[in-house]
Amino acid sequence: MVKNRIFMALANCLIGLICLCLGSQSLAWESPAAPPSVTKGAQRYKLENGLTVILKEDHTSPVSAVQVWVKTGSANEREKEAGITHLIEHMIFKGTKKRKTGEIARAIESAGGQINAYTSYDRTVYHVEIRSSHLETALDVLLDAVQHSTFDPTELAREKEVVLEEYRRSLDSPTRRLAKAVMRLCFHKHPYGRPIIGYEDTIRSFDRNAILSYVDRWYTPKNVVLVVVGDFDSQEVLNKVRFLTRDFPKRRGQRPLRVQEPAQRQLRQRLLHQDVKQVYLDMSWHIPGLSHPDTPALDVLEILLGYGKSSRLYDRLKSKENLVHDIDASAYEMLDSGLFSIEATLQPGNLHRALKGIAKEVRAVQRRLVPEAELQKAKKIVEADFLYAMETASGQARTLGFFETMTGDMRHSDEYLRQVRAVSPEDILRVARTYLRPSNMSAVAIVPKDSPLSLEREEVESLFRANLAPPKGQLRHGKSGVPRSSIEKIVLMNGLRLLVKENHNLPVVSVVAVFLGGSRLEPNGKWGISGFVAEMLTRGTTNMSARDIALVVEGMGARLNAFSGRNSFGITGKFLSRDLARGFDILSEIIKNPTFPAEEVEKVRIDLLQTIKAKQDRPMAQLFDLFYATFYKHHPYGHPKTGTEQTVRE
Template identity: 40%
Template sequence: MAAEKRSGDIRRETLKNGLVAIVEENHRAPVVAVQVWVKVGSTYEDEKIAGITHLIEHMIFKGTERRGPGEIAETIEAQGGYINAFTSYDYTCYYIVGPRDILETALDILSDAVFHPAFDPGELEREKEVVLEEMRMREDRPMILLSERVLEAAYVKYPYRRPIIGYEKTVRALSRKDLLDYMHRYYVPSNMAVVVVGDVDASQTLALVERYFGGVPARKPPEVKFPEETYVKEPRAVTVHKGVEENYFEIVLPAPRLTDPEAPVMDVMAALLGEGHSSRLYLKLRRRLGLVHSIEAAAFTPAGPGLFEVYGTASPENLKAALKEALVEVFRLKYEPVSEEELRRARIQVLSDFVYSRETMEGEARKLGTFEMVAGDPAAADRYMEAVRRVKPQDLMAAAQKYFDPARVVAGILTSQGELSPGELKRLVEEAELEAQGITPTEAGPVIPPVYRKLSNGLRVVILPLRDVPSVAMALVFPGGLRYETPETNGLFRALVTVWPRGTRKHSAEEISRLVESLGGKIKGFSGRNTFGLEATFLSDGFREGLDLFLEVLREPAFTETEVDRARPELISALMRQDDQPVQVALKEFYRVMFSPHPYGLNVLGSRDFFEKVTAETLRRAYARYVRPDSGVLAIVGDVDPEEVLRELSRKLVDWKAPPEPLPRDEKPPALSGPRITTVTKEAEQTHILLGFRAVGLRDRDRYALEVLNAVLAGQGGRLFRTLRDEKALAYTVTSFLTLGVNTGSLALYIACAPDKKDEALSGLWNEIARIKERGITDEELARAKNWLVGSYETELQTNLSQAMDRALNEALGLGFNYFYRYIEGIKRVTREEVQEAAQKYLRNDAYVLVILEPAGGQ
């Protein structure tokens, strides 16, 4: 035997002839499961011999060279065991389960059956009739029948499109020689594994496997080249007419292979959508809308290209509505992150299936055999479970965006009446995609959904073609900015984006400026608390040349010492201007006190110490680590052809690869354990007061209520302005503002007043907080706040650049590139009660930050 591999209680050894032996001792019951796995399934067939793998499975226990028909089953049953087999697309398994004393008999019989089958001609003809009856039985099972038709439509090239059982014509034509030739090719030791799980001694069991399987000569199985699956390129409809009482539907979309990193994510997604009575599909389609009688979801993740499935039953008049509403829920996963609580339940459901399967020796052996056949390692099952435990909301969204392309939907119905036409399905898919984004069909009108693609290097590209104005805007966004800085590197990203567009390896800063401006365009960098990147605008006539220049700046920046030296005084000047404005000094101190030692406590404009010592090499290293396709999002909005741009990007960015070093982890700042109060002084005429509270991050559901609460307080129509300025004349400027980070934030109230009004102004802020916590808000305030938020947002998104930036930022931050629609819907859903609850929860009297800027030498 070859060198032994261990993983926990699993022993895996390879015999000299290439056969793999896997043994797991399990003493929870005096039982053993013995399985022989062969890496050949129906996908290894061609059209002429379709069904041969399944027919061999039927024939394998019908007698061997030394055992007659029926003798195998009689021997096993006489010892209290049972024998069976199954065929899949990718492998075949023969197994015996029984008392532990059956181990040697089981190994002897299985070895005899798979290496020395008799295939008696008379038995073969009789068994063909049994298989044909199985075919007819499947025709009488509506869900199986519909599923086979849907799979045939969903797979364009891959042999999963053929039923495992084959066809009547091909099965009837198979001869004894066909079966023997097929087994000779594929039933070779190096293509097989013996799995034993049960109340056994591992070393003794491995010796028995060697005795019964080790003497078979080594041979190589043939190499099989499977076609590359493309899936459908537009929605494909399937209708099966059958005289049934119930009506059935099924939807499929592409999914990963079992060995792809998204496979565990898909299992969690299936549980979240369609497993149990707390799943999204059940709650919406069964409980709330009453459209279905049953509904489930599953991830088919085999050795080859997979499918994500939603299936169920409904009355005939509800079939199409059920298809659409199910698609809405599936597509929503692309645009809306799930809550941690919902994700936790889904992960537990997937993990529980694994755990329960281990309660029987047969279930545990099947798990080990499956992962050995597909991944080449039975221990991969445990790694799979660990991957399930690590699934995060952003993983679900990324997988959904990768696989749930509306153009690749295949849906079918089985009914005694009605038809699902291609045109109807296309309309249902389009409506579902829009509604998943928060756009109702009545609002949609001429809305053109953006094109979303993920390039081979991981770069996400969003393109929205708007032809009404001859201009194009681009926003390229990466995670970064203040969140990845330290006190020693504070200002790194500001310096990076300032110098980045100033010259490439081909063109100087002056040449780049001249070329860009000659096209009526601009390219510049930006950096904030959560992200950084490049933005650009061009007239559409110059877009092709502009795109080339943009990609040149992206891929070939020069970062010369000359340009760093030129940028240095500009960066320091911004800090000096900040220090000249009392309100900016107060804000800088507010964020320091609110978030320190978290990076959000640093100055968003950077630090003088860093700017004075920064070098070109420092920026080159930062560029190499943070400007990376696997975390980037490029949004393009304007007068463009999406497919043409995608082809150009794929061609020109093919060699852009991500560095091996991962991005830093985002950490939460320590909680506010009590009041943090500080006073700063500066030459000024007014006293500036900032009273702030810790809030939530961008993806938290409380965000919407806090946005509305802030809008109630802020603005000229807000409470603070009306009460403290209009009624009490305490200040010229009074407002509030909400700052949202990746996983934390703050809500602050601000007032600038005369020094002698400081105490009254601060008391006024606390009074407004108390009033809103105790009495809530009025319907009029709620309506005004919502209208102001939605109207301001829509107004801000008028330009191509603002739309591109909004989509890129939201996608990069894990909110989804169409978050615009969900944001508006989230604001519209907020109630008065939720606003009051948010005030009570976050505006805490025992945990706050108070920063007061006093005039130097004043009171």
């Protein structure tokens, strides 16, 4: 029945290719009694040496994810160690007693896998995704590296230069400079105020003894969580892990001793004049750490204020007043504390009007209860985003590892979804009033060098000060896996090719609608038109305006985005399974009936011109444009996918 409706919706669409993953209970999940369990089927083991192992079998596809989570990040560093955690992350793959330099990555990549790592303030993660037939190789390689890296002095000298180049590149990015300035302003005492990558002088100072001292304190079995998700037998993997970690080096270990950040008592602001073409603005408020009961409500507030085109900030400052190039909100919860942030890029002349608009929306959520329909939409988006991240073995491993490492129990992932569903309008009002106070706020703006702009404390305080009378509105009191399914190819009567793969692990549907196009087929002198057309697909149809589309899509907690590359363009979408039929109705409407409204054409033109202009602040983007122009002198690939100012204006 579901497939028939899909085919009817698409029967008249001229699409080159559509790929689907049909989630469970496609239309029967309308009013789920409880959110899906993230931990269902996951087993946690504590080995004799203290190592935590989480195994989850998923036989959907012959792929496995292996992740090693070390409970240490840059916040565990001493002042003189700033950046050493990140350097060690690089060095872990540079050789062991068993494998020389280059052999670690080669062992994984020759088996068709991918290997990488990252460092945050509170954790360091090493991860591999690989065919399950080579899972033993992935376990051997990762566990060998974490336990037995040699930190060769010659390799260390080379890798320090690599990290220093990464550090210098970060100085070229206005968004990274903004992020560093915000953390420094918000955290005067806590090590969160130091950049994860460290400083040039500290990076240069590290030697092998400093690295061994850090590893001895933090790379202990009790401080490591191994997560494996995919197509395997749990008992076999557990036995293999026991064997591979039987000689885990005995290290002394240490408990984190972090200086706590004193409560902020007054608004902080900083204006930075730099070599940029537009304004980069950030306003951040201190919030509690990840395990605090207010986290779910703050995550929902993030969606209400700054997620998508129907969010309050985007609707006012972008859609209606066109004061910003882009704007969003985020709740960044770390182990000890976090930040609720609003970020925007805009033209210099719009800064003060944008601040007024942002302040007005912040005051609104502090003064009035959020309407129930708007709240339900936001909660649905939080849950949908959470589930979308679980579609792959790597995504499941990432979620399980995150909650086990950051909260001490992977089962808190299930509790989180239940808490999100329980968030009430009163909860939103309470957390907005509790945390989004002017005295708890830090504001940073990077502006052009010659700009006369100012950012006065008194002005910002007066804008964000809310007269908190009683709120308007009525207060209330108060099996181990699924067998693999093959991909089914169906050719419809109009020639449309439909590829379908069912996967019932999650109540989620993913779809990609692809047309031949992209920069390769753009007419001479029309560079960027493919991306322009793609952006316009969601900007209005015969029956729906751009705002209507945004409201319907975000009201389902769905995602619908245009894309344009070098050989194709189209639409990608994600829906919860219970919204499958509605999702395909709107997808069909967008593809069959776009009207390209004149007013939206001009809005997209402005956005694209801002994107092109923003490249002047990003040397790496300029470098890639230059590379393609040089390499493809006489081919359309040589022209930037964004087009040029001249072609976009025309």
